[in-house]
Each structure stands twice: as structure tokens, then as C-alpha cells.
Amino acid sequence: MTSTTAVKPEQQGSLLGTLIIVPWANETASASGGTVTPFLLVCSRGDGREGPEAGAEALRTELEKSGLTIGGGATDLTRSSRTPISLLVEAGQAVLHLPFLRVQCPVSPQWQQAAHEGGTAHLICALRPWPEAVQGRTLAADELRAFVSDEQMVPTSARCLLPVRRVRT
Numbered sequence: 307m308t309s310t311t312a313v314k315p316e317q318q319g320s321l322l323g324t325l326i327i328v329p330w331a332n333e334t335a336s337a338s339g340g341t342v343t344p345f346l347l348v349c350s351r352g353d354g355r356e357g358p359e360a361g362a363e364a365l366r367t368e369l370e371k372s373g374l375t376i377g378g379g380a381t382d383l384t385r386s387s388r389t390p391i392s393l394l395v396e397a398g399q400a401v402l403h404l405p406f407l408r409v410q411c412p413v414s415p416q417w418q419q420a421a422h423e424g425g426t427a428h429l430i431c432a433l434r435p436w437p438e439a440v441q442g443r444t445l446a447a448d449e450l451r452a453f454v455s456d457e458q459m460v461p462t463s464a465r466c467l468l469p470v471r472r473v474r475t
Contacts, residue, residue, distance in 0.1 A: 321364035323354030326439040327409050329400055330450060331417045342420035344413075344427040346393070346402060347454065352435025362433040362462075368406040369431050374464035376433065381466040384426055393429070393468045395421045402429070421470045430454065433462040 328347040350365060352358030366376055372390055374381055383389045394401040395418055401410045413421075421427050436453055439445065453459070 321354045321356055321360050322350055322368070322406075323358075323361045323435075324351040324441075325349070325407060325409070326351060326436060326441070327402065327411045328439065328445065328450065329411055329413045329417055331414065331420055341424075342416060344417045344421045344424070345430060345454075346400060346411075346427060347430045347432065347450075348402075348404075348407070349432040349439070350435045351439060352437050358435045358437075361435065365431070365433055368404070369464045372405050374431065374466055376464050377461040379465070380428070381464075383466050384469045391429070391466070391468065392471060393421075393427055394471045394473070395427070396473045400427070422472065425470055427468050427470055429466050429468050430459075431464040432459060434458060 326347075326349055328349075329345070330347070331342045331344050350358070350361045352361055354361035354364065369376065374391075383391060390403075390405045392403045394403075395413065398412055398415070398418060399410050400413045400417075400421070402408070432453075434456075438449070439453075
């Protein structure tokens with residue numbers, strides 16, 4: 307399954323609260339060996355200083371300031387060299403940079419290989435809090451599937467396709 311990484315914003319009592327980062331890979335079904343697609347989910351636990359609704363609104367504001375739209379199709383950031391959002395994948399770690407967030411989280415070898423081979427990863431930033439996602443706790447595939455496939459996920463999330471960067475040697 308997959309485990310979560312938590313990021314607590316620098317200042318105590320942030321509106322955003324604890325942000326959870328969940329990497330996972332999904333395979334397409336095919337007889338000739340499915341293509342693995344890497345995903346990163348960012349969401350709040352809903353524990354911000356003014357509650358989950360204020361946290362969702364604060365996250366919406368930050369995502370929109372970053373150039374992402376909520377509820378639409380996925381934004382393709384692979385065609386833009388001027389985006390403030392980036393993803394570095396190296397040594398079993400994904401390092402995600404957004405203007406309001408810098409986080410490093412462990413990824414599986416399968417996730418890393420898919421990101422390197424495809425050159426992209428899908429980022430989903432959900433406004434809906436997920437209080438059950440706890441740092442370091444392994445999430446069962448059905449828990450993750452239920453959260454990301456909920457009918458309210460698309461209209462309350464920002465989605466984008468990110469280019470995967472690597473360390474140059």
C-alpha cells in the first residue's frame with residue numbers, strides 16, 4: 307500500500323493545518339503489461355486553526371495564486387517553463403515545490419521508475435480534508451481509492467500534470 311507524509315506549516319495555528327502528501331501509482335489493465343502512472347495527492351487533515359472550511363478556503367486561495375484551477379480539467383504544466391510548481395524525483399524521494407509548500411516524501415521504486423520513464427507525474431490537490439490520513443500510517447488501497455474516487459473529488463480539487471525533474475550529474 308502507500309504511506310503518508312505530513313507537513314505542518316511553519317507558523318503555529320495555520321489556517322491550512324497539517325497537509326498530507328500521499329504518493330501512489332496505478333496500473334492500467336492490459337494483457338501486454340500495463341503502464342504505471344505516478345500520482346501525488348496533497349490534502350489537509352482539516353486541523354487548521356479556524357476549522358476545515360477555513361482551511362479549504364485558504365488552500366483554494368494558495369492553489370489559485372499558484373496558477374491552478376479548482377474543479378476543471380488537469381492543467382498541463384509540462385509545456386510551461388515558468389511555473390512556480392516543480393517536482394524532483396531522485397533516490398526514492400519526491401520533492402514537491404509549490405509557492406506555499408516544500409515537501410519531500412518517500413516513493414516506491416515502482417513510482418520512481420514510472421516517473422522517470424514517463425517524465426511526468428499527476429498532482430491532485432484536494433480541498434476536501436482527510437482527517438483519517440495520519441502521518442506515517444500505511445493507507446490501504448481501498449481507503450485511498452475511496453477518497454480519490456469520491457464524486458466530490460473532481461469539483462473540489464486542482465489537478466495538474468507535472469514534469470519530473472532529476473538531479474543533473
